[in-house]
Amino acid sequence: MIEFEVTIEDLKRILQEGAGADENVDLGGDILDTEFEKLGYDSLALLETAARVTREFDITFDDDAASVAVTPRGLLKVVNDGTSE
Amino acid sequence: MTTPVVVTGIGVLAPNGLGAADYWAATLKGHNGIGRITRFDPSPYPARLAGEVPGFVAREHLPSRLIPQTDHMTRLALVAAEWALADAGVRPDELAEFEMGVITASASGGFEFGQNELRNLWSKGSRYVSAYQSFAWFYAVNTGQISIRHGMRGPGSVVVSDQAGGLDAVGQARRQIRNGSKLIVSGGVDGSICPWGWVAHLATGRLSTSDEPDRAYLPFDTEARGHVPGEGGALLILEDAEAARIRGARSVYGEIAGYGATFDPKPGSDRERGPRRAIELALTDAAMEPGEIDVVFADAAAMPERDRIEAAAITAVFGPRAVPVTAPKTMVGRLCSGAASLDIAAALLSIRDGVVPPTTNVSLSVEYELDLVLTKPRASVVRAALVVACGHGGFNSAVVVRAPR
């Protein structure tokens, strides 16, 4: 069973806390399939975000895969697959 | 063959003013920016006053993406750079990217950021260390962030020489313009007002332990008892004079006419300390006589021995009471690598407005044969000014700025 599921809302909050938000991007909108690059997030932002998710939810996942995720959906998949193991 | 290098833009964040205009108005009014530390609880420490930049809300000035990855002093520096460029009327995207560079001074890097990450590492563990730690604390961070933000791909450098750094950066920037760059963002913005930075300052034994903002930092006074650290500084837009003219620069504050740097002999040596030579080198470099200097902005250590050395150097070069001397840093404290570029800004504004800002709160000791401009600004034609800065350990630098031709 998946005990802790990280949601898109969690991810939006953690992105905002750990990496800020681009002024031209509405994080409140549907960003699930928007590329991180279009959202203004670089590899450092993803590394910081992945680290924050790990700490907050006390979970481990393939952080190499997380750091090269292209969209929020992709990142959530990596993160939540990890929790179900 | 040597191109005049001119200052066309000034960006200031100082404890007594946000922006060059506010800083200058406050400085001429003698407004003191020193107060009890608010950034942390200073009550456990023997020194509790600092010059903090008030009313600075980073989110109002910077993109939110930059906030998590920057130390407080880098945020100040990014805003100073932006204001300096705006003041110069420069739009970096309209200029050749490889002809613009960034050369700043740093003293201790983003020390507050570093403290937080050291704390995360040692109290919680390595996975709590920020992904931005690898650059957010280090000395090169301001040059890097400014060059990225404004697309400047020319020469980049960072100099560290404590309080002298603000002048050394400008000296190095001038050299790069003479080598062919058209524009360099230069100077220093600094700050380390956090507990870990504070105890490092305390270790020098040179901090004033007074709790009275008007009595704490008194250079050249019989009651000189150390200094008050501060944060902020100034970034300047230096340009090749001809390039500035061609792009139609709207204002030229003045020329960086001379620069000199020396290092003190090893402690215990009976050889003369370096400040006098630094001043003479800057004058020689500017091809000017001491009589052509209308005001000296002093380093103003406020430690009796160092005040004596500086006063002796000024007197030896200019003669007793032969040149007005001032230290408006009595209103903001000593800003590490931000101090000297802020003094250059003040010197250029003195030239523009024909007025010398005061050294506040000080009663001049009879020991010093200085014409120290006290209490109130002094109206005076200023065609050229000398700025002196001395860094911990023996670094001495001097810069001559003069009116645009």
Next chain:
Amino acid sequence: MRRRVVITGVGVLAPGGVGVKEFWSLLSDGRTATRTITFFDPSPFRSRVAAEIDFAPAAHGLSQQEIRRMDRAAQLAVVATRAAVGDSGVELTELDPCRVGTAIGSAVGATMGLEEEYRVVSDDGRLELVDHEYVVPHLYNHFVPSSFAAEIAWAVGAEGPAIVVSTGCTSGLDSVGHACELIRDGSVDVMIAGATDAPISPITVACFDAIKATTPRNDDAEHASRPFDGTRNGFVLGEGAAVFVLEDMDSAQRRNAHIYAEIAGFAARCNAFHMTGLRPDGRELAEAVRVALDEARMSAEDIDYVNAHGSGTKQNDRHETAAFKRSLGEHAYRTPVSSIKSMIGHSLGAIGSIEIAASVLAIEHNVVPPTANLHTPEPECDLDYVPITAREWHTDTVLTVGSGFGGFQSAMVLTRAGRSTS
């Protein structure tokens, strides 16, 4: 005519080789000095490999007082300085001290000393309001690393301009480039210039862990640094110092000094791209190379050997290979390119100066040091990287380059004395 600047003294402290002779022997043998970290327990970290120096400061003549007040990086630099001055044979006491300057590069300053003292005053991170009662008197010297330049100036009695240049991992090229400019413009006659860093401490290891910049190849520490290899997966942290005596060529010739090489050209550029990232096309590094060649009045064909930054990260080695092709054209394929970081790791700000030392020794010996651990070629790194074994190679002119966090790219051209036409 502008003054020409030459290197007449070299002092090196690098992993596996304290002293120029030992350093060159390691490089020319292609031995590696990377190992599992011994300075502290590395088990909590992702990357547990480093290139450490076995260094006993007292054995190198540092007094107890000097050892106490100086961070390890300063100690390395002072020992390297004394070696360089001795090697050059320059009699500094006969010179005007005001005409002798100091320029030292360091990316992270006294980071080891700072971390040690932080642990004490914060009770291992427990106290936010750290306790000033436990502060050591020299803490400010750690706090502002200009103290490194001060220590070196004191060690040699220099009273000319003194500065620390801190441009991340290009610091060691930039400090020497800066020194060169001071001699050229007549500010000084002699410069003590070089760089030092001693970053192997928990905070540094942790910060590179956080961005996966260092290799996790912990089970094969000796072969962990793999620049240009298809299996590379991050750099290996190192430490060290290299310091040079720089003089203007005429006065060096007048005193019949041994001249290692002339510094013919130098350029430092910002990439204005990213604090840690590099554009794959290598454009800014190529620009730095172009300007350095221009300054040397040389063309790509004059370069006999390229001493690469070659850090062993996926990103850098690809970027750098592209930059060499962009700046040297077809000649890039005909020129040996190697990374000594394969053997001594990446000592951040110090490495630029250590690589200058390797470059001048390549000229001295007509031998190109190899890229160790390079067994698996890959398509995007397709130059001649001198794998595994050093190569006898007529070397008059070397291009050495660096890339650093903060977005810095620097290039320097070194040439056998008397060969440059500038």
